[in-house]
Amino acid sequence: MLSRLLCVSANALKGSGHLGAGLIQASRCLHTSSQTLAPVPPLPETGGKVRLGFVPEELFQFLYPKTGVTGPYMLGTGLLIYLLSKEIYIINHETIAGLSLLSVIVYGVKKYGKDVAAFADRLNEEKLAAAHLAKDTAITDVTEAIEEEKLEQWRTEGNSVQFDAKRNNVIMLLETNYRERLHMVTNEVKRRLDYQIALQALHSRLEKEHMVNWVEKSVVSSISPQQEKESIAKCIADLKALAKTTRAQAMA
16 A cells, blocks of 8 residues: 555656655665566756755645645644644753754754765765776777777688688699699600600611612622623723813813
8 A cells, every 4th residue: 555655656746856756766666567667767966955954845846736835834834833732742851952963963064064065076076987987998998809809800701711722722733733744644655655766767777777788788699700890891991981081171
């Protein structure tokens, strides 16, 4: 029942600034279903406006449409009179001590509140600066890691090109070895064919020389001594006649 009341009050005060945000935050602690986990306004870093030192301005704004301008003051005064008249709250020495302590607190707040607030703000700024520095450092590290990862991915993509180049080099080496072996086989076959041609030419030359020698021997063996003498005498006579003719032509 109390949680339902808080939800109704929070929905009514949703547009009433910091007080509404606080009540909505309290209602979220009691209701954790998926329907109540709606986005809420962020909590303020500084306090809102107050009246009489401790009464929130949002309470006056909330009561103005129903009670008017004097409604909040009359509500507070009537509530105080009701507590005193019904002796719900009794004034005693503790009340005097509480008022004295409250006066000291108010004086301390008025006297040193700004300095303490400035010191707290400075501490808060230092913490925020340290947090931002840590965040920026983390962002820088993550950015550098992303760039390194992109560089490694680019290098990995380049490995395929490198592998293709190496594969082409291996193919070219295999082709070169194949052609060298083919050229070696061609030269070896040509050398053997040249040897066979030279061998056949040698056989033909020897056969010709043998045939010429055989023919010469046959012709020489067929000439008789008488025919040889006659042939020599005829040759000498021809040489003498040729010498006379050459001498006559020289003298003429």
